[in-house]
Amino acid sequence: MIQFRNVTKRFGQFTAIDDLSIDIFEREFFALLGPSGCGKTTMMRMLAGFETPTEGVILLSGQDIDPIPPNKRAVNMMFQSYALFPHLSVWENIAFGLKRAKMPKQDLKERVEEMLRLTRLEQFAHRKPHQISGGQRQRVALARSLAKAPKLLLLDEPLGALDKKLRQDTQFELMDIQEKTGTTFVIVTHDQEEAMTVASRVAVMDHGRIVQADTPAKIYETPNSVYVADFIGDVNIIEGRATPNDGETYRIDWAEGQEPLTATSAHPFEKGQACHFAIRPEKVTISSERPADAANAVQGKVHDIAYLGNLSTYHVELANGTIMKAQSANTRRISRRSYTWEDPVWLSWTATAGVLLAD
Amino acid sequence: MNRLSWFNAVSLTLGFAFLYIPMVILIIFSFNESKLVTVWAGFSTKWYGELIRNQAFLDAAWVTLRVAVFSSTLATILGTMAAYVLVRGGRFLGRTLFSGMIYAPLVMPEVITGLSLLLLFIGVGLDRGVFTVVLAHTTFSMCYVSVVVSSRLITFDRSLEEAALDLGCSPAQAFRLVTLPIIAPAVISGWLLAFTLSLDDLVIASFTTGPSATTLPIKIFSAVRLGVSPEINALSTLMIALVTVGVITASLVTKRAMVRQKQEEQAAARAA
Numbered sequence: 001m002i003q004f005r006n007v008t009k010r011f012g013q014f015t016a017i018d019d020l021s022i023d024i025f026e027r028e029f030f031a032l033l034g035p036s037g038c039g040k041t042t043m044m045r046m047l048a049g050f051e052t053p054t055e056g057v058i059l060l061s062g063q064d065i066d067p068i069p070p071n072k073r074a075v076n077m078m079f080q081s082y083a084l085f086p087h088l089s090v091w092e093n094i095a096f097g098l099k100r101a102k103m104p105k106q107d108l109k110e111r112v113e114e115m116l117r118l119t120r121l122e123q124f125a126h127r128k129p130h131q132i133s134g135g136q137r138q139r140v141a142l143a144r145s146l147a148k149a150p151k152l153l154l155l156d157e158p159l160g161a162l163d164k165k166l167r168q169d170t171q172f173e174l175m176d177i178q179e180k181t182g183t184t185f186v187i188v189t190h191d192q193e194e195a196m197t198v199a200s201r202v203a204v205m206d207h208g209r210i211v212q213a214d215t216p217a218k219i220y221e222t223p224n225s226v227y228v229a230d231f232i233g234d235v236n237i238i239e240g241r242a243t244p245n246d247g248e249t250y251r252i253d254w255a256e257g258q259e260p261l262t263a264t265s266a267h268p269f270e271k272g273q274a275c276h277f278a279i280r281p282e283k284v285t286i287s288s289e290r291p292a293d294a295a296n297a298v299q300g301k302v303h304d305i306a307y308l309g310n311l312s313t314y315h316v317e318l319a320n321g322t323i324m325k326a327q328s329a330n331t332r333r334i335s336r337r338s339y340t341w342e343d344p345v346w347l348s349w350t351a352t353a354g355v356l357l358a359d
Numbered sequence: 360m361n362r363l364s365w366f367n368a369v370s371l372t373l374g375f376a377f378l379y380i381p382m383v384i385l386i387i388f389s390f391n392e393s394k395l396v397t398v399w400a401g402f403s404t405k406w407y408g409e410l411i412r413n414q415a416f417l418d419a420a421w422v423t424l425r426v427a428v429f430s431s432t433l434a435t436i437l438g439t440m441a442a443y444v445l446v447r448g449g450r451f452l453g454r455t456l457f458s459g460m461i462y463a464p465l466v467m468p469e470v471i472t473g474l475s476l477l478l479l480f481i482g483v484g485l486d487r488g489v490f491t492v493v494l495a496h497t498t499f500s501m502c503y504v505s506v507v508v509s510s511r512l513i514t515f516d517r518s519l520e521e522a523a524l525d526l527g528c529s530p531a532q533a534f535r536l537v538t539l540p541i542i543a544p545a546v547i548s549g550w551l552l553a554f555t556l557s558l559d560d561l562v563i564a565s566f567t568t569g570p571s572a573t574t575l576p577i578k579i580f581s582a583v584r585l586g587v588s589p590e591i592n593a594l595s596t597l598m599i600a601l602v603t604v605g606v607i608t609a610s611l612v613t614k615r616a617m618v619r620q621k622q623e624e625q626a627a628a629r630a631a
Contacts, residue, residue, distance in 0.1 A: 048521075048525055049524075049525075050521055050524075069524075070521070070524040070525055071524050071525070071526075071527045071528055071529055072527075075525075076525055076526065077521075077522070077525045079518045079521070079522055080518070081516060081518050083516065083518040083519045083521065083522035085519065085522075085523075085537055085541075086541060087540045087541055096523075096526050096536075097526030097527050100527035100528055100532070101527055127627075128623075130620055130624050130627070131623045131624070131627050132627050133627050133628060136627075144522075144526070145525075145526075148526070
């Protein structure tokens with residue numbers, strides 16, 4: 001539905017978007033994820049029409065959107081600050097876009113009521129934006145941007161201003177609404193949890209480029225680079241040199257005097273090629289004895305314990321000083337915890353638990 | 360609350376005495392029975408009656424009012440446009456120069472503004488009268504309006520305008536339906552400022568007016584040169600009353616709006 005073709009955007013000397021090509025499909029919930037300044041907001045503003053690409057084209061349903069001004073695009077945006085019109089009531093805010101489109105009065109009324117129902121704002125219709133709470137304002141902004149039934153809805157950090165509990169509720173609400181309306185959503189966020197929760201596809205951005213665009217599960221389980229592995233969630237990264245064994249497994253020599261690790265990799269490595277082995281803490285098992293059948297096992301002692309209630313993250317210092325994190329569910333009460341500070345422990349994982357990444 | 364120390368009390372008294380004694384004296388003597396301004400001969404409102412019957416003063420008041428309304432309206436339109444372009448127009452060649460130049464009339468001596476306008480009007484052969492005074496007042500009060508409006512525009516959330524565009528407004532509609540209603544208080548106070556500036560201007564008006572259009576300040580000034588009459592005192596008292604009522608109303612209205620908005624926001628936060 002949307003195609004970015006070699007899009008570059010420069011602001012003076014600064015390159016915000018660097019030769020970027022990506023397709024976004026119909027009915028998709030697409031998230032642009034990245035640290036601030038990575039170009040995600042610029043991408044969104046180009047879709048809305050507030051910025052024009054320096055080079056390249058953006059196609060919406062096969063049509064170049066560059067010459068179309070923002071008010072003529074079948075694209076609506078929900079702003080980070082919500083940008084509700086303070087002098088208009090909730091009802092008038094939602095009706096604003098419909099009035100501009102010269103919708104007949106009766107249809108307009110029905111459409112606004114429908115939007116109010118969808119966002120559960122019926123009893124606030126005649127309040128002004130400053131008379132309602134932050135979460136309600138956010139829903140008004142959503143209702144207003146959905147009212148014109150755009151082909152594409154852009155959401156710029158829509159939940160940034162809400163507290164955590166409200167944010168989580170709203171995330172599910174957003175997904176519900178997206179399913180109900182069938183609109184293509186593109187959301188910009190720097191919160192990886194949010195992107196993973198709501199989106200059907202996530203694009204991780206860095207310095208104006210998309211590093212990886214894939215489903216949340218694939219982004220998490222098989223990141224294609226150290227950057228993505230590190231940006232999404234918690235990860236242990238071990239540097240080493242790969243050597244192919246027979247079949248799909250590789251031997252990784254990672255430290256002087258340490259047993260080499262074994263890992264599988266989908267893409268090939270040459271003998272002796274530098275690599276990064278990335279493994280998520282929850283895929284590392286902690287035990288006091290060396291497990292007999294583990295493909296990989298390293299010894300160390302507990303350096304620190306982060307107690308998160310449902311989970312504990314153990315920071316284990318290995319013989320060569322490397323800190324590795326292992327996470328386990330707290331199925332027992334804290335007083336009966338098996339390991340404590342300075343305890344010698346074994347960390348183990350299977351050959352397929354981690355991913356092998358090139359530099 | 361601490362009580363005022365004697366030093367603060369004296370400072371306060373001195374300061375306010377300095378500011379208001381002249382006006383108080385003027386108001387008292389406007390109710391003087393005697394024709395001699397400085398001799399008190401008992402209370403009377405007869406000079407107010409005289410004033411109403413004085414056609415020359417009424418004419419001058421009418422001219423002043425017309426000039427003030429027209430010039431402040433013109434100045435508000437032009438000043439708002441200028442402010443909008445200077446704040447929103449992005450970087451264009453000479454923007455800094457322009458924004459400097461629009462504020463220059465603020466510090467320009469009135470005599471010079473008046474003289475240059477007079478030369479211009481003579482140069483283009485414009486008959487001096489109400490019209491030229493309106494033009495002159497627009498010229499010098501427009502920069503005040505643009506200062507007031509641009510300070511509001513600087514704090515204006517730009518995404519509101521973008522939202523309006525996004526929802527299908529043309530840039531002109533976005534300005535009319537979103538920007539203007541929100542900055543309206545600043546535009547109105549700009550208008551009021553321009554109005555009062557025009558109301559009491561003597562210097563520029565006397566340079567640019569002709570025999571057909573005598574404004575109130577000019578009339579008062581020329582009347583006083585023949586000696587202060589109790590009528591003038593009465594007139595001035597009325598003007599003071601007008602300004603006082605205006606200022607008090609304006610501040611009460613803004614204060615109440617602010618208090619109400621605050622209460623409603625708190626109520627919304629509690630309800631959440």
